[in-house]
């Protein structure tokens with residue numbers, strides 16, 4: 786297994802796999818249709834091409850047997866004056882899950898943060914994804930804020 790940074794030159798080679806991972810991640814983390822997940826993922830990968838090209842995103846890939854086994858998409862942002870590294874996406878090919886690749890990708894993200902002299906990594910995770918939550922807790926992440934919703938009962942068109 787090798788970890789390497791995705792370049793604009795490599796992107797076309799892994800594009801379809803990354804697109805599939807994004808669709809799968811959107812479908813399993815949000816209550817949206819596959820059709821919408823496909824549309825959003827298509828937009829995201831087009832944006833990613835631009836971000837890799839202009840250097841505003843870093844994507845680390847885990848390559849096994851010349852195949853994309855997983856990837857992590859990172860970008861720098863500033864949170865109330867503090868520079869942070871955001872994990873925008875992480876996904877591992879279903880056939881390679883549970884083998885430590887997700888852990889390895891996050892460890893590499895930590896190294897990446899160190900190289901940027903950034904002390905904090907942040908991310909969002911859906912409550913319906915206990916596997917990812919377990920991964921983050923195991924690696925020392927803690928909840929800083931909660932995103933809460935309430936379903937309003939009644940017919941909003943009815944008045």
Ligand SMILES: CC(C)(COP(=O)(O)OP(=O)(O)OC[C@H]1O[C@@H](n2cnc3c(N)ncnc32)[C@H](O)[C@@H]1OP(=O)(O)O)[C@@H](O)C(=O)NCCC(=O)NCCS
Pocket residue numbers: 809810813814874875876877878881882883884885886887888889909910911914915916917919920921923
């Ligand atoms: C979340 C994900 C990246 C984890 O990748 P992975 O390579 O399977 O993770 P690892 O093998 O490094 O597992 C690390 C930890 O994750 C948790 N974990 C992994 N698989 C699990 C499972 N099936 N059930 C419960 N916890 C699990 C455990 O805490 C595990 O540590 P342990 O092995 O000591 O028990 C992978 O499941 C995935 O791609 N999911 C779909 C995409 C997604 O939801 N991404 C997160 C968006 S926020």
